[in-house]
Amino acid sequence: MMKINIAGVEFKNPVMTASGTCGLAGFEFEDFYPLSTLGGIICKAVSREARTGNPIPRAAETASGMLNAVGLQNEGIDKFLTILPMLAKKGTNIIANAVGRTVEDYIYVVERLNESLVDMIELNISCPNVKEGGVAFGVYPKGVEDIVTRVKKSCKKPLIIKLSPNVADIRENAKAAEAAGADAISLINTLTGMAINYKTRRPIIANVTGGLSGPAIKPVALRMVWQAASAVKIPVIGLGGISTWQDALEFLIAGAAAVQIGTANMVNPMAAKQAIDGLENYFKENNLTISDVIGSLIT
Numbered sequence: 001m002m003k004i005n006i007a008g009v010e011f012k013n014p015v016m017t018a019s020g021t022c023g024l025a026g027f028e029f030e031d032f033y034p035l036s037t038l039g040g041i042i043c044k045a046v047s048r049e050a051r052t053g054n055p056i057p058r059a060a061e062t063a064s065g066m067l068n069a070v071g072l073q074n075e076g077i078d079k080f081l082t083i084l085p086m087l088a089k090k091g092t093n094i095i096a097n098a099v100g101r102t103v104e105d106y107i108y109v110v111e112r113l114n115e116s117l118v119d120m121i122e123l124n125i126s127c128p129n130v131k132e133g134g135v136a137f138g139v140y141p142k143g144v145e146d147i148v149t150r151v152k153k154s155c156k157k158p159l160i161i162k163l164s165p166n167v168a169d170i171r172e173n174a175k176a177a178e179a180a181g182a183d184a185i186s187l188i189n190t191l192t193g194m195a196i197n198y199k200t201r202r203p204i205i206a207n208v209t210g211g212l213s214g215p216a217i218k219p220v221a222l223r224m225v226w227q228a229a230s231a232v233k234i235p236v237i238g239l240g241g242i243s244t245w246q247d248a249l250e251f252l253i254a255g256a257a258a259v260q261i262g263t264a265n266m267v268n269p270m271a272a273k274q275a276i277d278g279l280e281n282y283f284k285e286n287n288l289t290i291s292d293v294i295g296s297l298i299t
Contacts, residue, residue: 001280001283001284001288001289001290002014002276002279002280002283002290003290004039004257004258004290006120006158006160006183006184006235006237006257006258007120007158007159007160007183007184007234007235008158009093009119009120009158011039011040011093011258012039012092013038013039013276013279013280014039014248014252014256014257014258014259014279014290015038015039015248015258015259015261015272015275015276015279016038016039016040016041016042016093016095016237016258016259016260016261016272017029017038017040017041017042017260017261017262017265017272018042018239018260018261018262018265019042019043019044019045019097019122019124019162019260019262020044020045020070020097020262021261021262021263021265021266022041022042022044022265023044024043024044024083025041025043025044025083025087025094026038026041026043026087026090026092027086027087029265029269029272031269032269032270032273033270033273034090034091035090035091035092036090036091036092037092037272037273037276038092038272038273038276039092039093039258039276040092040093040094040095040119040120040258041087041092041093041094041095042095042096042097042122042260043080043087043094043095043096043097043118044074044097045072045074045097045098045099045124046074046076046077046080046096046097046098046099046109047072047074047076047077047098047099047100047101047105047109048076048077048100048105048108048109049076049077050074050075050076050079051071051072051073051074051076052071052073053070053071053072053073054069054070054071054206054207055206055207056206057204057205057206058070058071058205058206058207058210059205059210060195060204060205060210062193062195062212062214062216063216064214064215064216065212065213065214065215065216065217065241065263066212066213066214066263066266067193067194067195067204067205067210067211067212068190068210068211068213069205069206069207069209069210069211071207072099072124072127077108077109077112077113080096081112081116084116084117084118085117087117088117093119093120094117094118094119094120095118095119095120095121095122095160096113096116096118096120096121096122097121097122097124097162098110098113098121098122098123098124099124099127100127101127103137103146103147103150103151106123106147106150106151107150107151107154110123110151110154110155110157110159111154113157114154114155114156114157115156118157119157119158120157120158120159120160120183120184121155121157121158121159121160122160122161122162122186123147123148123151123159123160123161123162124162124189125137125138125143125144125147125148125161125162125163125164126138126162126163126164126166126189126190136164136166138161138162138163138164138167138173139164139166139167140167140173141172141173141175141176142176144161144163144173144176144177144180145176145177145179145180146180148161148176148177148180148181148182149180149181152180152181152182158183158184159181159182159183159184160182160183160184160185160186160237161177161182161184161185161186162185162186162187162189163177163185163186163187163188163189163228164188164189165187165188165189165190165191165217165220165221165224165240166191166192170187170188170224170227170228171227171228171230171231174187174227174228174231174232174236175231175232177232177234178232178233178234182234183234183235184234184235184236184237184257185228185232185234185235185236185237186236186237186238186239186260187221187224187225187228187236187237187238187239187240188217188220188221188224188225188239188240189211190210190211190212190213190217191211191212191217191220192209192210192211192212193209193210193211193212194208194209194210195210213240213241213262213263214241214263214264215241215243216241217240217241218240218241218242218247219241220240221238221239221240221241221251222238222240222250222251222254224240225238225240225251225254225255225256226254226255226297228255229254229255229256229295230255235257235258236255236256236257237256237257237258237259237260238251238252238254238255238256238258238259238260239251239259239260239261239262240262241263242259242260242261242262242264242275243261243264243267243268243271244271244274244275244278245274245275245276245277245278245279245282246278247275248261248275248278248279249279249282249293252290252293252294253293253294253295253296253297254295254297255294255295255297256294257294259275261275
């Protein structure tokens with residue numbers, strides 16, 4: 001009823017936690033429910049070397065959401081690999097989220113993950129490319145195709161490409177990822193935004209701008225997931241403003257094969273489990289399977 005298969009990896013249900021929103025690897029959530037409840041966990045971003053992230057303050061609450069400019073703080077791939085044996089015992093799929101400043105950084109992280117216990121790798125291509133003056137890898141279709149082509153050659157795990165919404169046409173970027181060999185795509189990453197303290201006339205976030213997430217971006221995310229799913233044949237994983245099972249169901253109807261819950265976890269640690277329970281009840285009550293729903297939007 002709830003099982004899905006993405007690039008040869010079977011998920012017991014379509015609900016995952018989004019990278020950076022469930023601690024390092026979801027262990028903190030064991031106080032609320034078994035991690036085996038989840039379809040999968042997307043771990044916090046991991047880079048070649050440890051990163052301290054951006055200066056504080058680097059998060060701010062906004063209307064129906066939040067801004068963050070954490071800066072992909074993490075302890076590096078060596079440290080990340082040490083936690084995988086413990087996580088692998090939790091009974092859920094493990095998806096690593098790989099980041100880098102250069103293509104070579106991405107390739108290095110992916111090669112280190114090839115022989116690890118992760119089930120899939122999600123490539124975050126919203127990172128600034130230091131060789132291209134800070135322009136994110138995923139802004140232009142050519143950039144998407146170039147990095148996916150190069151990383152895919154070194155990747156032995158199913159590869160998910162996490163797409164940025166800060167683009168001219170999400171369909172073209174989705175097609176570029178597919179053409180370059182991506183096994184799946186996930187979207188959307190955060191939208192660029194900012195907040196100002198009118199009393200001081202200064203940005204609230206030290207980095208000036210940050211990534212907007214939460215319910216505020218759900219309509220944009222839904223539209224882009226629908227467009228991407230209509231443009232490619234590979235599985236699409238939807239995220240962006242999902243807080244409830246009804247939200248998750250809307251993304252499935254729009255064409256997503258699975259969903260990720262992110263910011264909602266910070267408000268309600270039970271959000272992912274409640275979404276799973278709600279979807280399961282909906283399918284039972286309506287005598288439906290997940291395949292009956294995915295991509296069933298009537299236009």
